[in-house]
Amino acid sequence: MNAKTLSLSLTEQREARQRRRTGYMYLALIAIGLAAPWFAYPVFLMKLLCFGLFACSFNLLLGYTGLLSFGHAAFLAMGGYCTGYLMSEHSGIGPELAILAGTLAAAAVGAVFGAIAIRRQGIYFAMITLALSQMLYFLFLKSPFTGGEDGLHGISRGKLLGMIDLSDNLAMYYFVLAITVAGFALVLRVVHSPFGQILKAIRENEPRATSLGYDVNRYKWLAFVISSAIAGLAGSTKAVVFQLATLTDAHWHMSGEVVLMTLLGGVGTLLGPFVGAGIVVSLQHLLSQSPLGTWGGPILGLIFVICVLCFRSGVVGWLKVLVSRNFR
């Protein structure tokens, strides 16, 4: 009896230690986030954060629910176009409301897409999401409000709450950082909630989750909607930062890129998507201005091959194994 209590308290102690360590890590990351614009170009950092958040939304589906959506670009673009349209046509509306509207629009699209797609599993699910996102791409291409192939340009950044001028890169950066932290906190909350536990149960063994009495489809649908809303949030923020929204965001290449980011960083790890987005975005950024520019595709491909062969759980997954092996 005594020995059992002792071992229990030992586990508890270890868990408490781990929780504390994770807490410190998040604090350190936020501190880095706050200090970063003094050391790097804020617009580049904002791009990184937007794509990190986008990959994070994708990871919620793939990593925690086991759903491979191959049409995530649709939500990114929906958010971007909606926010962009509102900011350029109705400049009275602040960036915060426009971003909220973009997020809701993406969530609405996600609700429809999700309701259709979750009826099938595996490759069929992926293909349905791809098909639906291509349909939306066509709609964006033909609708007058998106500017077709030219895209939406000259979106004003506006004033946050009517007070803070976001045309200053630094102000914009902290706004984006706040949005990203909020989006990440939402994912964190979802993953660690009882709801998240059920999602993980569905990922591990769907028939078993059904047999335990859970309405699996409702959980999957809700996860899909949350994920599309966060993707929309990322797209909306991105449109305000770059002051443009184009078909690049809606193209299936973007859906593929987010898969790449998530797998590189580590699928099913909370910080993996950010690391993956960081690698992909930095490489694009560095290579586009170097003599190696034309080799961007092959270099990224090579990194992906190495990642798949050597650390299949992604960079963060691999680091986690390293840490747990060396620091207990």
Added chain:
Amino acid sequence: MSATQSLRASRLAKAVAIGLFAGLAATTAQANISDNEVRIGYLDDLSGPYSDLAGPGGYEAIRMAVEDFDNKVGDKKIVLFQADHKNNADLGANTAREWIDRRGVDLIAGLNASPVAIAVSRLVEEKNRFAIVSTAAAASLTNEYCTPNHIHYVYDTYSVSNGAAKAIVANGGKTWYLLSADYAFGHAMEEQVSKAVAENGGQVLGKARHPFPTSDFSSYVLQAQASGAQIVGLASAGSDLVNAISTAQQFGLMDAGQTMASLMVFITDIKSIGLQTAQGTQFVSGWYWDMNDESRAWAKRYHERTGNMPTMVQAGMYSSTTQYLKAVEATGSDDPKAVREHMIKTPINDMFAKDGRVREDGRMVHDMYLMQVKAPADSTSEWDLFETKSVIPGDEAFLPLSESKCKLVNN
């Protein structure tokens, strides 16, 4: 707080203060340098489908212009950057933004693909810098998307399609069949040509749109053949154009007396198709290396450096960069407003254009040429590919200001 801790804290505070101060100092220093250097960023497709017509060759052309200025305007150094935007508006606009924010770039040149060009032109307007668009074709750049901070130099969709239609109808090509790529670029050209053909007394017998990109053109070419039209107009570019012309040759359209009119063609396209296949094709170009002594001399220099003959876009980049640097020299400033004003005032006479002028909407107006691809027997050298059929005066080639929707034009 213990002594060591407070020491550490004060050190940290000092470090932060020094860091902040250094950051501030760096920005002010940069602003001064920006005044003492003319910085040009070349932003274009360096690796993708358009890298032949602009790409690394365009950078070389701009470098030639800078070297002709001995790398400096007065005593101010000229600094050149280049980047690949991969025809992606996000990447293009971001690179331009970083150049402006961090490197104080004054002029952004090149700019292919209309979404990228429009995005960058809106950016330079907001940041008050200058851009010269040479590669992108969209006529909207000086129409609904015109800004007081950029000019459009070499050609546009209006001048190549409208100009070609007018000139070919005037030369006797009365009946047309139009084959266009099914996207904004193809649609715009199709509309332009239909209008121009009808206005000049010709007739469009039929139209077909093909997906972008298409590899099998046989059914479209057969439709064009069956229409019996004298002229088969191709509103497509790059590989589509090459495929369409090759297929038409295989089906014997040219042998049966039909003429291919291509609306968007570059010397590099014809070089890769070959004279045997492309012979007789008519098109409009803004420049050809074998036009006059000046163009031949410049093209020879370019050929020595790159092993290729320049396209009209690359020649335009040399010319526009030279004109920009002259304007900076004359006004003694790199202020976009002053430079643009000077460029509007000064007629352009160089290897690229004779009596060219920049209009208030940013359009550089110059003569365009109706060209025809030579038969292999008439070609005397590797790059002797075209002959000039007629000259389209600048005022007829480009969209008249009276029809402009540009905010800088009082209509």
